Amino acid sequence: MAMSVLGATMAGAEPPKGEPFGKTSRGEPVELYTLKNKGGLTAKIMTRGATLTELNVPDKNGDVADVVLGWDDVAGYESADNQYFGCTTGRVANRIAKGKFTVLNKEYQVPVNNAPNALHGGVERSLDKVVWKAEPFETHRGQGVKFTYTSPDGEEGYPGKLTMEVSYQLTGDNELRIEYIATSDRPTPVNLTNHSYFNLQGAGSPTVLDHEVTIHADKYTPTDDTLIPTGKIDPVEGTPLDFRSAHKIGERIEQLDKTAAIGYDHNFVLNGASGTLRKIARVKDPKSGRVLTVQTTEPGVQFYTGNFLKGQKAKGSKTYAHRSALCLETQHFPDSVNHPEFPTTILKAGDKYTHICVYGFSAE
Template sequence: MKIENHQFGRYDEMDVIEYTLSNDSGMTVSCLNFGCVITKILVPDRNGIVENVVLGFETFADYPKSSPYFGAVCGRVAGRIKGASFELDGKEYVLRQNEAPNHLHGGVKGFDSVIWNVEEVEGENAVGLKFSYLSLDGEEGYPGNLEITVTYLLTNDNELKVAYEAKTDKKTLVNLTNHSYFNLSGNIKRDCSEHVLQLDSGRFLELAPDLMPTGEMVETANTPFDFTKGRKLKDGMESTYPQNVLVGKGYDHPLVFSKEGDNRIVLSEEESGRVLEITTDQPCVVLYTSNMLEGEFEISGVKARKYLGVCLETQGLPDAIHHSNFPSVILNPEDVYLARTTYRFLTKN
């Protein structure tokens, strides 16, 4: 197992470094000190052909210019906050509007677009990186000095273990996630419409026309949102179900897990034989089938277009601060924010 690095670019007069973690099984994970961005995950298909299974750019300049959060850690609060404001203990906090009139993924300069400190770490049969960042009181409108660490650990079992930790000196909001776009075909040979997703979720959050949660949790039974027995993503892309049509024909919805504690998500692609197993302690996963991935840019030589990747953003429920029936994302000074998600890559015959 080893860790290598090289300069990938410059940002805010600082070096952007790309680190590559390699295990003894031939899997590699590359990531940046910019936004904790995962640029590449190379894993074999059923025939042993090693290819990249996440969307990313070959040059750094494309990230601040064109990236729709490819591979980044999003925060302080992942997802949208309605009206770009919230109230804590009777005081209103006004956030940056980067999706007017709402606030998205931490604001204009969220955790996805800052330079993090990096420490190389080694465990038993694992190598990794510990990213740290101090988000100052008032940054993007949030209260409190927030100390965050994000650890990426690659094991010899082809697992990428991601751990988040945060502490604050003032009551604030925290809800972190990783925004990788997965495509198990390898090197974007096909879109993700034929990918099969399976997870135990009996409800999803209904979205309003502005894509904000209405507060209603809809039963998934007899809808394209029922993934309990496995379902191709194209079911939602081709559906006339109003919630699929609303988000551009596909999915951009929080799926609420049926039970608390560790939950399992399985994504697979038949043609390559690749399987991604995700386990998480978070209450929901935001399923996004890149319905809005369009623009005059290329992703590793492939022109941007809808459905090239699927995001599985394990996190707390979006806009929870405005919905008392959602699990709280408030962090108090006496508490520690902890979240864990593991991505394991397999193949099936």
């Protein structure tokens, strides 16, 4: 179970300090925190959206590159060209069919922003767009920042006052550990995730089609033409979604070009017991030798291959070309709130939502 990492601070340790990162269009000040470890990794996270803005990782030769997509300023993150780069996503990540669900026999309508469905929590006050409070810390694991935000009852149409904390910690084992905790005063759907886009050659490199991917999942959730699950859980065997052994992304992606997903944009039903931290994915870039591993306590992961990246210029004036990054979003299944056969996303009053995701880095 996820635990708050505060209270374990080492005596005499110096937590990271926040630096100004500009203001939102509403005039809210935004801070940026920099985490470092002895392995040469550096992570930067801002208070708007509790967003990972930068992640510098050495390759097999010791050369360091930023491997996540993002922007140089808050204006970039507020622009229409930002496709949830690096943010904390919710209250409900992924899709809700037609933006409708029922809790305790009452139907709720949340904003439809990915017609005909709701996507990633809302329009004006989804978690990626609000400014979180930050509290830096340092423990035996390494430097970190805990972000907190309380979403009032009715925000973006969701019931209940939802109190959340998201802690990022850069460990001495070259892992970026993300822990989520949430409580509510009323039953409400909750499904939080991080929406970082990775290119292990470095953000702005032209493609991820040569990245080799392994996903520990025997099954996936097929969808309709609007990417809402049908309710079935099908085997990956015999499909382009079989990543039980390593495959290059570009090896079979063309088989999905004419599907609704327009490439990989699928929820995988992860092997192993939900609620236990386990390794669920591995990505390797053969050119740089960088390796990304993913661990999670969640039942699913959304594998997405940047099919809607459109050549926008972002950090350092680099261009983010079509399929030049990938996401591995650990989470509950899409539209779970409308599928009682799926693991539930309803958080009851008095219960605690917990979720751990660990992105690990190495080179070979």
